[in-house]
Structure formats: C-alpha cells, structure tokens
Amino acid sequence: MEHKRSAGTAAWSGVRGGHTVAEGEVMIQKGLQDPKVKFLREQLEKAGCKITDNFFKSVRCDTPMSGFFCPKSNGGIQVCANNLRFQDEVTQVLIHELIHAYDQCRAKNMDWGNRTHRACTEIRASHLSGDCHFLRELLRGNFKIIGHEQACVKRRVVNSMTGTNTNCSKIAATIAMEVVWDTCYNDTAPFDKAP
Numbered sequence: 001m002e003h004k005r006s007a008g009t010a011a012w013s014g015v016r017g018g019h020t021v022a023e024g025e026v027m028i029q030k031g032l033q034d035p036k037v038k039f040l041r042e043q044l045e046k047a048g049c050k051i052t053d054n055f056f057k058s059v060r061c062d063t064p065m066s067g068f069f070c071p072k073s074n075g076g077i078q079v080c081a082n083n084l085r086f087q088d089e090v091t092q093v094l095i096h097e098l099i100h101a102y103d104q105c106r107a108k109n110m111d112w113g114n115r116t117h118r119a120c121t122e123i124r125a126s127h128l129s130g131d132c133h134f135l136r137e138l139l140r141g142n143f144k145i146i147g148h149e150q151a152c153v154k155r156r157v158v159n160s161m162t163g164t165n166t167n168c169s170k171i172a173a174t175i176a177m178e179v180v181w182d183t184c185y186n187d188t189a190p191f192d193k194a195p
C-alpha cells in the first residue's frame, strides 16, 4: 500500500527532481501504455474489476511515499508526483499498486487490517513489480548480490507494513511475512511467472 522512500522529516516537500501534480498526470498516462500495466488492467477486468483511467491520480504527498492504493470501493491508485523523478519509477508504482488492486479484486474478503493478508499482498507487489530488480538495487546502493532479490522484497514488505497509518511493529511485520512467505512469493498470478 504505502511506500516510504526514506526516513521522513517533519516538513516533507518531495525529493529533489520530483514532479508537479500536472507532470505526474502526464507520466501516469505514459505509464498506462506499459505492457505490464496493460496486462494487469486486462486481468482485473477479466476478474470482474474494471479499472478506468480516472482510477489513477497524480497527487502531492507530504510524506516520503511513492504511491498508494486505497482499498475502499472507489479508492483508486494515487501516485506521489513530488516523490518521483523518472518515468520508470512512476510505471513501477502503477504495477505495484495494480497488484494490490488485483489481490483485493480476486480475494473479495481481503482484510487490509489483517497482518497476514497485508504481508502477502506486499510480498507479491514488491516481487512482481520488479521493485527489486538488480539494477534498481544497485542504484539504491545495496550491493549484496547473493539472494539480493528476496532480501530486498523482505525489506520493502516490512517497510511498507510499518509505514504511516499502520500500528504494526517491525517484529510483528516480520513474523507475519515469514509465515506466508513461501506461499505468497511463489504466487505469481496473474503472471505465469515473475516478470
């Protein structure tokens, strides 16, 4: 759901090189042309959850998160323009949040307050969106190579679960994540395998 970029400060205004809300709208429109984004929207529609273009919104965020999915019926996906620099990042946020939308759509009884449900969808979203592809990790300055992808997914899941608007400790998040790790990491639906 929510994704912190780095430790926040009191008066957060965005990252250096971040974008305006209007620029973010243009980047979202470009991102909607991405084959993975298109595929996920098709799969959502097949699963009975049609997603229109106005499901996606560019917003300004006052915390260091990159985007979020609002699970309520008319929620939609919000992209934090002021925290994103590159088109590639915006597209990735769309993919990540669409995985959450897909999980909510297929599960019907998804409970976002349930740590296990939450851990599972965060594992899938970080794994399947390529949040942890090797080059991206290098750019973040994380150079550990062996097992880097899984370590990165784990770090991001715990970060997300302990973010704003959650009351989940790091230990509780880690335990919930480890319980469902194998099942959820290997669940690559709607992709045949991790793209």
Ligand SMILES: [Zn+2]
Residues within 6 Å of the ligand: 001, 002, 003, 096, 100, 121, 122, 125, 160
């Ligand atoms: Zn997420």
